[in-house]
Amino acid sequence: MVLARDLDPSASPLDYYGYELRRLREAAGLKQAQLGDIIYCTGSLIGQVECTKRVPTRDFSERVDAALGTDGHFSRLVGLVLRSVLPTWFQAYAEMEAQATFISTYQAQVVYGLLQTEAYARAVLATGMPDRLDELVAARMERHRILHREKSPMVWVVLDEGVLNRPIGGREVMRSQLAHLLSFHENRWVQIQVLPCSAGQHAGLIGSFNALRFDSDPEIVYTEDLISGHMTANPDVVREASLRYAHLQAAALSVEDSAALITRVMEERYGEQPEPDGRDMAQVVVQR
Numbered sequence: 001m002v003l004a005r006d007l008d009p010s011a012s013p014l015d016y017y018g019y020e021l022r023r024l025r026e027a028a029g030l031k032q033a034q035l036g037d038i039i040y041c042t043g044s045l046i047g048q049v050e051c052t053k054r055v056p057t058r059d060f061s062e063r064v065d066a067a068l069g070t071d072g073h074f075s076r077l078v079g080l081v082l083r084s085v086l087p088t089w090f091q092a093y094a095e096m097e098a099q100a101t102f103i104s105t106y107q108a109q110v111v112y113g114l115l116q117t118e119a120y121a122r123a124v125l126a127t128g129m130p131d132r133l134d135e136l137v138a139a140r141m142e143r144h145r146i147l148h149r150e151k152s153p154m155v156w157v158v159l160d161e162g163v164l165n166r167p168i169g170g171r172e173v174m175r176s177q178l179a180h181l182l183s184f185h186e187n188r189w190v191q192i193q194v195l196p197c198s199a200g201q202h203a204g205l206i207g208s209f210n211a212l213r214f215d216s217d218p219e220i221v222y223t224e225d226l227i228s229g230h231m232t233a234n235p236d237v238v239r240e241a242s243l244r245y246a247h248l249q250a251a252a253l254s255v256e257d258s259a260a261l262i263t264r265v266m267e268e269r270y271g272e273q274p275e276p277d278g279r280d281m282a283q284v285v286v287q288r
Contacts, residue, residue, distance in 0.1 A: 123169030
């Protein structure tokens with residue numbers, strides 16, 4: 001078993017976090033169980049974080065800062081920790097995403113990561129690396145913070161209609177996810193359009209892609225294959241992606257009509273569905 005005192009704080013952000021937690025906890029004269037009592041968790045959890053057996057969450061970090069009076073030290077550090085949890089090939093993209101001033105994306109299979117609810121993200125990520133599921137979900141939720149900062153990026157999303165009808169996680173998860181999409185309707189920085197199935201052949205048949213724009217750096221196009229992601233600033237690729245995205249936006253429903261379609265799918269496909277005899281499905285489940 002790795003002991004906190006054996007950690008090399010320069011090995012990784014997680015090692016540094018565990019090292020600092022032990023150092024500052026002991027400087028405050030607290031045992032693991034005592035700190036756990038203060039922040040409403042077990043001493044065992046404190047020990048697991050100190051030994052890098054568990055990845056800390058933002059909530060955990062904020063409570064530790066409050067308990068130890070560390071002036072946001074762990075709240076700042078946890079962002080680096082969670083980013084380091086992401087697959088190695090995705091980390092560079094996540095860093096660029098956090099710096100972008102304009103993000104445009106076409107998604108053919110799932111809701112764009114920045115707009116996913118925790119339950120939806122968990123269902124999506126469970127298809128790939130379930131052994132690290134909690135860590136990956138926490139890391140994905142951490143990415144959402146860029147939407148709530150003072151200078152958030154403009155995010156323009158085109159979703160294939162199939163994304164709305166694909167019941168990832170089940171009816172309740174999908175209903176909450178679509179409601180979450182609708183919550184951005186009055187947000188001037190997030191615009192969501194749906195590409196209807198009736199569009200037929202379209203410029204996005206090649207698959208999903210993202211484009212990131214910056215204040216001073218070249219625009220980047222990002223795509224994924226089966227096992228990794230790829231970023232490029234090649235002008236020809238950027239130009240082709242911009243052209244295809246313009247065609248996708250033109251073929252998609254307006255923002256208003258997209259919201260109406262999302263609402264209709266949410267109510268008709270994922271709303272409460274009574275049993276044939278008129279009883280509510282939830283009541284039937286409870287009685288079984």
